Amino acid sequence: MKAKHQRLILALVALGGVAGAGVLAASALRDEAAYFRTPVEVQGGKAGVGEAMRLGGMVAKGSIVRQADGLTIRFVATDGKAAVPVEYKGIVPDLFGEESGMVADGRMRADGVFVADRILAKHDERYMPPQMGEMPKNMKAPAAT
């Protein structure tokens, strides 16, 4: 066996080993590296009352209700499997709206309402011209899941 073949095998074996370690580390980080928790995780007991966390989900259709003080909003965050009511006092980003994604920083209150200190809008992977955005949902390009 020539020296360069030895080096090639050594380099590939080492690379495979490091790549395997990387994949193991990434999958071990699965929960820790998640940027937010989903409603089903929150209701499954992954969030203690008062624990600082992020909740991410879709804003349920027709759920945004502005409270009497004019500043506080309430809405329901859902992932299709579970739903968590959210309360937030402040200004939301322009792209925040019903049937689109959002991420909220905050904590669960004892009554099961998530009290947010900050809300970010999450954009999905679809990009299209305005006239198509107004078309019925079933005519839009299918979103990759």
Next chain:
Amino acid sequence: MHAYANPTRFLAIAKPLTPWLLGVGLLLVLGGAWAGLAMVPGDYKQGETARILYVHVPSAWLGMGGWTSLAVAGLVQLVWRHPLSGIAARAIAVPGMLFTALCLATGSIWGRPTWGTWWEWDGRMTSMLVLLFLYAGFIALTSGDDGQRQGGSLSRGAAIYALVGAINIPIINRSVVWWNSLHQGPSITLRGSSIDGALLWPLGLTLFGFSLLFGAIVLMRMRRIIADNRVSARLRRLADEED
């Protein structure tokens, strides 16, 4: 392939190729920018801010593609010790880092109006920042080292560093799939694009154009390193003759 690893043969190809890559690349980038800014409509939801994708996506592609080629050059250096591989790796590092920085900057500028924040520590953004630091580390590791004075080859440490750093590339790519992230999932996959065709075509122009520009920059930097090597070799010879 071995034939092209010879610097003289490489120069015979690189020299006429450079202006073509540069010229066509510039034309495509300018055309794509014009189309993206003035011809296509804004996004149905984000409006005008979506147009930054015509720079953001090519930057991300080149930042990641740059490290992938750096790792291949590192492997070639380790195994075959081709004289050009180290030179190529040195030439790629700076534009790769530049495009990575451009990707982070445009993403941040887009994130403020879209998400409502300049920066969040989500999987995609963090792994991309790690890539920027990897480039910085590689440049620091290969600047003014012995290899630079001896023909541009990489030290074993630098070549291994380039290979190990490549693990970050699939992590960046998969970060939005593996982990909940603020960054949206992939728009363009093997199954198709969720960017509508009406908004997609200028991206093809800028993606290809920036790639050609990247190639031109790499060739120019490689030629400069080879020229530097020749100058220093000649100076060494002259100094020896005087002795």
